[in-house]
Amino acid sequence: MHSFINFAYLVAAVLFIYGIKGMTTPKTAVRGNQLSAVGMLIAVIAALLEQNVVSYLYIIMGILIGAAIGTFLAKKVQMTSMPEMVAALNGFGGGASLLVASANYLEMQKAAALPMGAIMGMPEANMQWAIALIFSILIGAITLTGSFVAVGKLMGKLGDPSSIGMFKAIVKVCFVLLLAGSAYFVYDGPLENTDLLIVMVVICLLLGVALVIPIGGADMPVVIALLNSYSGLAGSATGFVLGNNGLIITGSLVGASGLILTTIMCKAMNRSLTNVLFGGSMAAQAGVSKDENDAFYEGKVKVTSADEVAMLLDSAKKVVFVPGYGLAVAQAQHATRELASMLQKHDIDVKYAIHPVAGRMPGHMNVLLAEAEVPYEQLVEMDVINPEFAQTDVAIVLGANDVTNPAASKDPNSPIFGMPILEVANAKTVIVVKRGLSPGFAGIPNELFINDNSLMVHGDAKLVLQEIIGAMKDL
Amino acid sequence: MEMLMLTLTIFVLAIFVGVEVINKVPPTLHTPLMSGTNAISGIVVVGAIISSGGGEQTDGLSTFLGVLAIILACINIFGGFTVTDRMLHMFKKK
Numbered sequence: 386m387h388s389f390i391n392f393a394y395l396v397a398a399v400l401f402i403y404g405i406k407g408m409t410t411p412k413t414a415v416r417g418n419q420l421s422a423v424g425m426l427i428a429v430i431a432a433l434l435e436q437n438v439v440s441y442l443y444i445i446m447g448i449l450i451g452a453a454i455g456t457f458l459a460k461k462v463q464m465t466s467m468p469e470m471v472a473a474l475n476g477f478g479g480g481a482s483l484l485v486a487s488a489n490y491l492e493m494q495k496a497a498a499l500p501m502g503a504i505m506g507m508p509e510a511n512m513q514w515a516i517a518l519i520f521s522i523l524i525g526a527i528t529l530t531g532s533f534v535a536v537g538k539l540m541g542k543l544g545d546p547s548s549i550g551m552f553k554a555i556v557k558v559c560f561v562l563l564l565a566g567s568a569y570f571v572y573d574g575p576l577e578n579t580d581l582l583i584v585m586v587v588i589c590l591l592l593g594v595a596l597v598i599p600i601g602g603a604d605m606p607v608v609i610a611l612l613n614s615y616s617g618l619a620g621s622a623t624g625f626v627l628g629n630n631g632l633i634i635t636g637s638l639v640g641a642s643g644l645i646l647t648t649i650m651c652k653a654m655n656r657s658l659t660n661v662l663f664g665g666s667m668a669a670q671a672g673v674s675k676d677e678n679d680a681f682y683e684g685k686v687k688v689t690s691a692d693e694v695a696m697l698l699d700s701a702k703k704v705v706f707v708p709g710y711g712l713a714v715a716q717a718q719h720a721t722r723e724l725a726s727m728l729q730k731h732d733i734d735v736k737y738a739i740h741p742v743a744g745r746m747p748g749h750m751n752v753l754l755a756e757a758e759v760p761y762e763q764l765v766e767m768d769v770i771n772p773e774f775a776q777t778d779v780a781i782v783l784g785a786n787d788v789t790n791p792a793a794s795k796d797p798n799s800p801i802f803g804m805p806i807l808e809v810a811n812a813k814t815v816i817v818v819k820r821g822l823s824p825g826f827a828g829i830p831n832e833l834f835i836n837d838n839s840l841m842v843h844g845d846a847k848l849v850l851q852e853i854i855g856a857m858k859d860l
Numbered sequence: 861m862e863m864l865m866l867t868l869t870i871f872v873l874a875i876f877v878g879v880e881v882i883n884k885v886p887p888t889l890h891t892p893l894m895s896g897t898n899a900i901s902g903i904v905v906v907g908a909i910i911s912s913g914g915g916e917q918t919d920g921l922s923t924f925l926g927v928l929a930i931i932l933a934c935i936n937i938f939g940g941f942t943v944t945d946r947m948l949h950m951f952k953k954k
Contacts, residue, residue, distance in 0.1 A: 394906070398874075401900045402881060408893050409884045411951040418892075418948055421900055422941045432906035438913030447912060447927040451934020458935070459942035467891055467947075474898035474940055477932040481904045484929035488911035491922035499916075513864045613894055620904045625867060627907050633867060634874040636904075639897040641878030646890060741887060748890030755950040761888050 386436070393431035394631025400424030401635055405642070411761050428631060464756045465713045468746040472535040472609050478616035478639075479528025482623045483586070486521035489626055494576050515575040517625030519567045522582070523589045524619040530593030532612050538597070539605055539745060549599035553663060559592040596662070603787075603826030604661045606746045607650045611658075614643025646747045653741035653767075655793075655804040678830050682822045685835040689842055691852035694816055698853070699860055701778035703734040705770065707809055708750055709743050711784015711819070712846055718757035720850035721783060725759065727857055736763050738770040738780075738807050740788040771808045780812035782833075783846050786825030791832050801827050815839040818849045892947045899940025905933035 401424050407417015432438070462470045493510045537543035546552070566585045570578050600608055617639025624632030651658050698704060706721060725735045737754060744750040751764050765773075774780060782789055785807075792799040793806045809815055810833050817834055819841060824830055833839060842849050885893050911918060911926025918926070 397903070401903075402877060404896070404900070405878075405881050405885070405893070408889050408896065409881075409886070411889060411948070414889060414892065414948045415945065415952055418896055418899075418941060418944050421896060425900065425903065425937055425941070428903055428906055429909070432909040435910050435913070437910050437915030437917065440914035443912045443914070443923060443927045444909055444930060447908070447930030448934050451931040452938040454931070455935040455937065455939030456942055459939045459946065462943060464947075467895070467943075470939070470943060471891070471894050471898060474895065474936050477935050478898060478901040478904070481902070481908065481929045481932040481936065484925045484932065485904055485907035485911060488918075488922040488925040488929065489907065491919065491925070492911065492917040495919055495922070496917045610894070613897060616901050617897065620901050621871060623904050623907055625871075627910070628863075628867070629906065630867065630870055632903055632906065633871050635900055637871050637874040638878040638881075639901045641875050642882045642893060642897045645879060645882050646894065649887075649890075739887070746891060747894065748887055748892070751888040752891045752947055752950070755888075755947070758950075761951055764888055766887055 386434070390431045390434055391630065393427050394629060395634075397424040397428035397431070398631050398634040398638075400427070401638060405638065464753055465716070467749060467752060468605065468609055468744075469536050469539045471746060472532050472539060472612065475609065475612040475616045476529050476532030476536070479525045479532060479612075479619050481525075482521055482616070482619035483525030483529060485623050486518055486525065486626050487586075490518060490522075490575075490579075490582065494579070497576055510576055512571060514626060515571045517622050518575065519570060519585075521619055521622035521626050522586060523563065523567075524615055524622060526586050526589035527593040527596065528612055528615040528619055530590045531597045531608075531615075532593075534594050534597040535605060535608050535612060538600075538602055543598070545601050546599055549663075552595045552599040555595040556592065559588050559595065562588055563592070600662065601826065604654075604656075606742055606744075606749075607647055607654070607658070607661045609746050610643050610646035610650055612643070614640050614647060617641075617643055649741060650747060653805060655801070678822065678824055681830040682835060686822070687840050689816070689840040691842065691849060692856045693840075694842060694853050695856035695860060697779055697814055697816070698728060698733070698857065699731070701728075701733055703773075703777045703779075704728055704736075705774065705777045705780045705809075705812065706735070706737045707780055707782045707785050707789060707807055708737060708739070708754065709783065709785025709788065710745060710750075711786075713744065713750075713753050713784070715784060715846040717783060717846035717850055718753050718759075720847050720854070722754070722757040722759050724850055724854050724857070725763075727854060736765050736770065736773070738767065738809070739764050740767050740785070740807050743785060743788060767805060767807055774808050774811035777812040778814065780809045780815045782809060782815065782817045782819075783850075784819070786819075786831055787827045787829075789831065789833050790825075790827070790829070791836075792829065795832075800829060809833060810836055810838070813838060817841045818846050819843065820845060889948075889951070892944045892951075895940050895947065896944040898936055899944060902933040902937035902940060905930055905937065908933055
């Protein structure tokens, strides 16, 4: 029976790998996701057959409550809020690992106190177990609080602190305490040091907060990806604690996924992970004041109207939309798609240029546009679209700022220097739809807006697009 | 010690498999990838089930922690799979 159960966990892990493999194309992805779900079902059934499971009441209660909350959240969440949803799920994952490892610790204590020693089927409380337990509990706790701070930041309820020195100090102290505490815990006999373990959990909960609070709002995509990775590693560590290979494999898959996405995000911003984690927000590092910002744009911005844009578009052959998070905030993805369909009816080639960090998490902008039924073939990655801007008649920038700033390639003193950008400025005409001239996350003015070939339309992206659509109809 | 080496080997090899498979996922699907991996990280529910199953080794507190873990893991499983499915259907339709 025991090997049958372990075989079931292996089957589940294989199905997860196939599931992720399905995600390599949008066509096979739905099926891939279903395969993963079947794998999960198999794993849960196998767990229910374990010899130490004798009563099902609490298990069924827990599953029902979790299922109800999870399904409710998943059905209700807006696509604009996906980053918050994923960050929250990261937190729950970390929390679950923390709780499972803690429960296992208590069970080991009880088993050791029983007269006949270890209970059948339970691994021994050796040093390997103790180290895995520490990792599982500590990573789980950091992921739990760190993720919910990230949720707060994404919702705009928690701002960026002006000084990050204090948080850096807290992080350092926590690390030292944890290192010393863990060493003592493992060597002195883990089962006798419950109080120390509790103290370390509290320190880790605090560490999660102190690690994420100082990170700037613009860097949240990196943080979500990293916490995703942590939640997987916490699961893997729990697998070591329980001696469950299925858990180890699955946790490392999730860990690898999060790590890859973290690397992609860091590269797209040309920042090292250390700089993202400990450098503070970009605006605080090198941002300009409001007066400097106003002086930069003073008298140099050419403003146009929706009617003129409609005329420009009417004579264009190739149009590229450059969406940023501003588009999502204005809920303008549907209006964008409407305008795009209209242009396509006029035989105009329409594409969307997607910067890797557009939106608030990896791939976020693609989901928002997919929701508005933009065919995914039209969503073009940065490296592919950049050479095409030279042949583009009109590029329309919608709520994107820093990712189009030419200073990234021209000005070595700019805080974003070296960051790969969408080379929008190469298009014949650039239309920038923007409410005002406030700087983006990097806190710096954008030279693109004062270029000779740039025209600005001030206003809410959705309203401006609707005006343009109206003007196109009148032409 | 041999047991540790074996599990470590599995861990390291699984990371390599993960990197290979995930590197092929296009940026378009990175958000569903993340919510999908959220869902499968709910696998920790198997540990939670054993702690909540009323076996000889459990007591009141460990059962309570186990049930709480089941709830959190199931939020991940059901929330993750459902929201991923919702997103992927948006990509599927033309």
